[in-house]
Amino acid sequence: MAGDTNIHWTDDGELLSKYVLRQIPAEERAQLAAHLGVCEQCRAAVKRESLIAAGTKLAAREELKDRLKSRLAYDDQRAALSATRTKGHGVPWARISGLAAAAVIVVVVGVYNNWFSTDHRRIHSIPENVVQEQQQPKVESARKSQEARPREDEPLHESLQEKDLAQSSAGTKGESSENERASNPDFRAGGKSKKQSPTEELQTNIAAVPATGADVRAGAAEEMKLESDMRLTDQAMIAPPQAFWIEGHIIASATTQDEYTNEQAASSKVGQYSLLKQRPIEGKKDVKSLQLSEIDGTITNIFLNQKPSSSLPPARQARRTHSGIVQTFVENRADSIHITLYLDSIASETSLRSENIETIGSDSLVLHLPNQRVGLRLPSALVGQVKSKTKR
Amino acid sequence: MSPSFFFLNEDARILDQIRNGEEEALVRLYETNERQIQSFVMKNSGTQDDAKDMLQEAIVILWERVHTGRYEHTAKISTFIFATVRNLWLRRLARTRRESPLEIDNETTPSEESSALDEMIETEQAAAVVAALNKLGDPCRRLLVLYYWEELSMEQIAEQMGFANSDTAKSKKYLCKKELQRLLAHLG
Secondary structure, eight states, X not given: OOSOSSOOGGGXXXXXXXXXXXXXOHHHHHHHHHHHTTOHHHHHHHHHHHHHHHHHHHHHHHHHHHHHHHHHHHHHHHHHHHHHHHHHHSOOHHHHHHHHHHHHHHHHHHHHHHHHHHHHHHHHOOOHHHHHHHHHHHHHOGGGHHHHSOOTTSOOOOSHHHHHHHHHTTTHHHHHHHHHHHHOHHHHTTOOSSOOOHHHHHHHHHHTSGGGTTOHHHHHHHXXXXXXXXXXXXXXXXXXXXXXXXXXXXXXXXXXXOSOOHHHHHHHHHHHHHHHHTSOOTTOOOTTOSOEXXXXXXXXXXXXXXXXXXXXXXXXXXTOOSTTEEEEXXXXXXXXXXXXXXXXXXXXXXXXXXXXXXXXXXXXEEEEOSSEEEEEEOOHHHHSSEEOOOOO | OOHHHHHHOHHHHHHHHXXXXXXXXXXXXXXXXXXXXXXXXXXXXXXXXXXXXXXXXXXXXXHXXXXXXXXXXXXXXXXXXXXXXXXXXXXXXXXXXXXXXXXXXXXXXXXXXXXXXXXXXXXXXXXXXXXXXXXXOTTHHHHHIIIIISOOOHHHHHHHHTOXXXXXXXXXXXXXXXXXXXXXXXXX
């Protein structure tokens, strides 16, 4: 075989593939390798086959990696929502204990109040009409017992009974009132047992944000807020999503480049790699970062990548309803935003530089590619207040 | 080891899931190993993004090994992942050092230079294949991925892709490869 100059083992496509994929026993492989030493044509064939195998593996790995990233991004979002929901719907021990404490206090205060008022009336001989006036609500209806309790927005009662009660139960009055609010169905439903000004109302709502957690007072309002948060779409998440898909819109197409040019082909994947390599290491500034924007005073790099639309995950492929849409994957990393455009026609690396990015308003970008302009609107939760420093 | 014991073994279960093509297993692997990998990469001049990238890369390699029957379950999966990340990261660090003009190592030998160049050329050539492959579209792309990446036999490919038999798969592969080579030649 080795001596024959017209017949080469590399002509057997199956054998060639198996050799490259290392699916041949070592002994046989060694014989084939020996032939390569004397056959330049065979070496070239092996190199071509190796290249196809390497490229195919690279493409498949990238695809699997993209799918993994999408899954992780989805799981992150779901976990964040689920964590928030658990906080709102899990066993609310803090709230239960608060309510239990409230119930005990109400009973104790009620008993004490009853005992004290009777006792007090006996000792100090307060005129009957005063006592009756104070006790009227209770006497009138046990059903309206809540009305009989002290209310914060009413002037302090001047009767001795009320003063003594306030002194003797110092510290419990406020607590009782707080707990009352938590257990009051009106408050739970958004009604106010205590009249609030709009500012107070806003403060109550702010206090109800999950950060206050176990706070019994905030519990009911918190639950309501969480319920409404759960209804939000991914475009308006509580926290900026980590990675997500958006649809870019082709604003105008100047020319159509159906075929890859050599330059474009060389720059497509390689361009992406070189960008990845340029990530800052050990706090070094990335001198070739594509874009700097100011988000809440911090500098954020926006990296643009491109991939051919044919490499879109199947689920996204299905969404390519018409050619005017550019499926785009956005990753919100710790200190940078990575935008990957899935283009029908790969643009040269230079066209992804900052001078070709224009910001429109506070949340939109227009990318000026050689043959088209692509408009992207980022979710407001991600962008925040982007103060553009982009120059055209 | 009895099958029931294997079933109880978390690693064995993950490997089974990978063999069955269940990608949820990858997410589990990612979450299990995230902290350890992050700690390693960040202690070695890397960023959090680098750590994520390395871990994803290692998980993809594991998937590839399992599917091609080249994974030997002799140690824990986390050990394999850590070792893979370590190798990948050290290689990337070495490459970064070579590429950074500010950190040129004067003692770099010509052979090291040429290997870096070779690596770059290979990467570019592989990228050209990826571009051509994407241009090729399905079902050729899928067929070649099943053959070169998953290393399935022609019988398996025929079964997965609904071809009549392995001969059909073989001739389809031949045509797809020929078309890919034509595209590659066209790309330069």
